Amino acid sequence: MVIYKVKPGDSLWNIARFFNVPIQSIIAVNGLNRPEELIVGMDLVIPNDSLQRDRIYTVKPGDTLWSIAARYNVPISRIIFLNNLTPPYLIFPNQTLIISTAEDENIFKPAIETLGYYDPRNVSDKTFIIDALGKYLTYLGIFDFPFIETGDVIGTIDEEILEAAKRENVLVMPVITNLAQGTFSSELGRAVLSDIEKRNNLINNILFLLRKYNLQGVIIDIENLYPEDRNIFTEFISELSQRLHNNNQILILNMPPKWEEWADRPWVGFFDYNALGPLIDIAAIMTYEWGWREGPPRATTPLEFVRRSIDYAIYNNIPANKILMGMTLYGYDWTLPDTPENLARAVVLPEVWDLGRRYNAGINFDYNVKQPYMDYITEEGISHRIWFVNALSHYYKYGLVDEYGLRGVFYWLLNQPLPATWYILSNLFSIRKSLT
The missing domain is CATH 3.10.350.10 (LysM domain)
Structure with a gap:
């Protein structure tokens, strides 16, 4: 490739x-x-x-032949053969090993898990996305199932979605949110999670939802709680975790990225990484939206910020093998000069291309943040800047999965087209299917 x-x-x-x-x-x-x-x-x-080449790996402190073979889904005997290793098969830090050759690269790839978020509302053919992308997915998160002030959960899953996911061997999971009238509600979160009876009702409703649709896990996407509510949030996750694990069910938690504790900050302050890490099965870290619709024009997913977020998570009790790194399939178009009143508009890659053709604008790539951008001027003389994602920016992010040994990646949102990422994904990795 x-x-x-x-x-x-x-x-x-x-x-x-x-x-x-x-x-x-x-x-x-x-x-x-x-x-x-x-x-x-x-x-x-x-x-x-x-055009494929041999896969080369540099041994790190603590590596063993077994751990390297497991990471890349390659038989130990293959690594021994390719590198002419002799008993007792010792390896050393900074030693270079051939993991697989171009000929067998399609057989031996690192095995990862993937999660795709999907909003089937207002979609006429609800199974098209699953039929097209199911082979690339381990989990499918159905967005969204909001809870209300009583702790009841609202939402249903169409039977045709469940059947399509089953055909593709994909685990369906509902996404539980504190969305109210289109925004993540701090007050709703506090009202339910601080009240023991309502909190228990929420947990019972989540478990009922899983039983109703015969599902194997749930995704919690509670955002924008008050920083001072971190203890009640952790208590909720602890109680939910115990109930789910008693049923051998999976708990995935959407988590904001950070590289300091920031305990008093909105959006991130209520997430206690050290306390939450042992309670959850998978941390879906939202490594994106540094540039966002209400902020100034800047890269939406700068690679150095992504790296710092992963480092912080691993250092604070969330091991790499629990982390799914967030991948977006969209960008933002800002009007310049930027003002608080001018909210950025979300755009997908085909729209970026069309704008480039219409206004004769080229695409630039910022190699510091590893992300593309485009500047264009409309017929009215209004300047714009778009920061977006494409094949090359995704390729750099996929490199972090291999570098850190992450569990995998997740995609927000499958409804948005970026075909090249699926080819790159399948070229670099094999996808674990939990039902096999």
């Missing part, structure tokens, strides 16, 4: 000819909406398996 950056004068025909790849393959992998009109700076995935 190669990621190629479009240059002035390029056409899809000459790119395909150079790499000896069918044009239709490039169109399909990248989801090109107008392939005859490429944009300078566009990053294209070239699906040429013959």
Whole structure:
């Protein structure tokens, strides 16, 4: 696999000819909406398996042949053979090992888990996304199931969604939220979680929901609680965890990224990583939205911030094998100059391409934050900047999964198109299916 950056004068025909790849393959992998009109700076995935290289690994302190083999889903005997190791098969820090060759790369890949969030509301064909992307997913989070002031949970799952997920061997999980009138409600969260009777009712309703649909776990996405409510939130997660684990069910917790304790800050202050880490099975860390619709124009998922967030989580009682790293499938378009009244507009990659064609704007890539952006000026003379994600920015983030040995990644939101990421994912990793 190669990621190629479009240059002035390029056409899809000459790119395909150079790499000896069918044009239709490039169109399909990248989801090109107008392939005859490429944009300078566009990053294209070239699906040429013959360009694969051997996978090389540098031994770290504490590594064993067993741990390396398990991480990359490769037989120990294969590593021994490729590196001519002799008994007693000792390895040392900074030693370079061949893990697999180009010939067997499709067989031996790191095995990870993936979670995709899906909002089936206002979708006519509710199973299309699952049929198309199910093979890339371990879990499917159905958004959303809000609770109300009594602790009751609102929401249903269509039978056709359950059947489609079952065909693709994907675990369906409801996403429990404190959303009220379109916003995460601090008051609703406090009203329910601080009241023992209402909190118990919420837990009972979650367990009933899992029994009703024969589900194996739940995702908690409670956001924007008051910082001083961190203890009641931790108590709720502790009580829910015990009840779920008594039934051998899975608890996934959506968590905001941070690299300091920030106990008094909104949005992040009520999350006590050290206390929550042992209680949950999976931490879905939302490593994105540093640039967001109500903030100034900046990178939405700068890689250094992502790295610092992962480091902090691991250091604070959330091991790498519990972490799913957040991946977005969208960006934001800001009007310049930025003012508090001008909220950014969410955009997906095909929209970015269309804006580039319309306003003759090229795509730039900031290698400091590992993310693309585009500047354009409308017919009315209004300046805009878009920070977004694409094949190359996702490729860099996938690299952190391998580097840290993370459990995997999650995607917000499957309803948004970014076809190249699925090719990159399947090229780099194999997907664990929990039902096999």
